[in-house]
Amino acid sequence: MKKNIIVTGASRGIGFETVTYLANRDCELLAIARSEDHLSELKQKNPDAIRTLALDITKKEAPKTLSDYLVESQISLDGVIHNAGALVNKPFMELTDEDWDLQLSVNLMAPVRLTRALVPHMNEDAHILNISSMGGFQGSDKFPGLSAYSCSKGALSILTECLAVELKEYTITSNCLCLGAVDTEMLQDAFPGIEAPLKPEEMAQFIGNYFLTASKFMNGQIIPVALQSPG
Numbered sequence: 001m002k003k004n005i006i007v008t009g010a011s012r013g014i015g016f017e018t019v020t021y022l023a024n025r026d027c028e029l030l031a032i033a034r035s036e037d038h039l040s041e042l043k044q045k046n047p048d049a050i051r052t053l054a055l056d057i058t059k060k061e062a063p064k065t066l067s068d069y070l071v072e073s074q075i076s077l078d079g080v081i082h083n084a085g086a087l088v089n090k091p092f093m094e095l096t097d098e099d100w101d102l103q104l105s106v107n108l109m110a111p112v113r114l115t116r117a118l119v120p121h122m123n124e125d126a127h128i129l130n131i132s133s134m135g136g137f138q139g140s141d142k143f144p145g146l147s148a149y150s151c152s153k154g155a156l157s158i159l160t161e162c163l164a165v166e167l168k169e170y171t172i173t174s175n176c177l178c179l180g181a182v183d184t185e186m187l188q189d190a191f192p193g194i195e196a197p198l199k200p201e202e203m204a205q206f207i208g209n210y211f212l213t214a215s216k217f218m219n220g221q222i223i224p225v226a227l228q229s230p231g
Contacts, residue, residue: 003027004077005211006066006118008057008110009084011038013184014131017204018081023049025208030075032057032066033084057084057110063117070121079127080118081211082111082156087186089145100148107152112159122172127215130176131207132157134226137178146190153178157222164220173215177207180226197227 005022009015011033019031023046031042031052039052053069055062070077086106088099115128134140136153143150156176163174181187182203183196206225214221 003079003212004030004075006030006032006077006080008032008080008082008114010042010052011035013186014179014182014200014203014207015081015083016042017201018083018207019050020045021201021204021208022211025212027212030069057114058105060113062110063113066114067117067121070118075121077118077122077126079122079129079211079215080114081129081131081207082114083131083207084110085131085133085153085186087146087149087189089149089190091145092147095148103148103152104155107149108155108159111156115163119167119170119172122170124171125215126170126172127211128160128163128167128172128174129207129211129214130156130160130174132160132176132178132222134178134180134224137222137224140178140224143190149190160222161220173219175210175214175218175220176222177210178222178224178226179203180224 005027007015007019010019010031019029019042023029029050031039031050032055033039034056036054039054043050043052086102088103133153135146135150136157160174160176181196182198182200184200187196
């Protein structure tokens with residue numbers, strides 16, 4: 001039976017490639033991002049398997065909008081990949097409250113709100129996969145300018161462990177991948193000129209396979225996925 005999966009932050013980079021990969025693995029995808037143009041391009045990759053929804057997941061009405069869409073489309077979910085993220089690169093002393101609010105809103109609170117809204121639409125044995133960063137992995141190297149980003153991603157990692165306990169009665173698993181350096185626009189924003197060892201499509205293959213198989217073997221795990229630092 002085909003799996004129905006939501007991927008956020010699907011308009012570019014790792015999210016775009018993850019949707020493409022899973023659509024070619026006999027899955028049905030609902031790709032979410034703010035950009036209608038990039039989503040239209042994504043849908044053309046596999047029109048039969050990919051649905052798109054232009055949505056700003058930081059808006060308070062976003063969870064209800066998504067929930068209503070699932071009801072209207074009669075979609076029962078096998079999981080969600082919380083891939084959407086934002087990065088502010090500023091020295092700690094220059095970070096404003098607004099910068100911190102943005103990082104927490106996109107990287108933590110959006111997954112919190114969406115997960116709360118999506119659980120009633122999930123099948124037994126559904127899988128929640130949070131995409132974090134090595135910057136949010138305890139004991140990893142930390143870098144100047146990324147305090148707010150790393151803290152928000154670290155919170156997402158801990159949320160993963162909490163959800164594994166909170167959602168046990170629903171037989172829903174929750175895991176987290178802390179990604180290292182991948183050649184994306186976000187990485188270049190953080191580390192201009194860096195040469196990453198992996199392309200988005202390579203990491204997407206790993207993420208897709210992990211999503212489809214890992215929930216049989218683990219729950220509440222925070223997994224570092226890195227060939228090098230930074231990440």
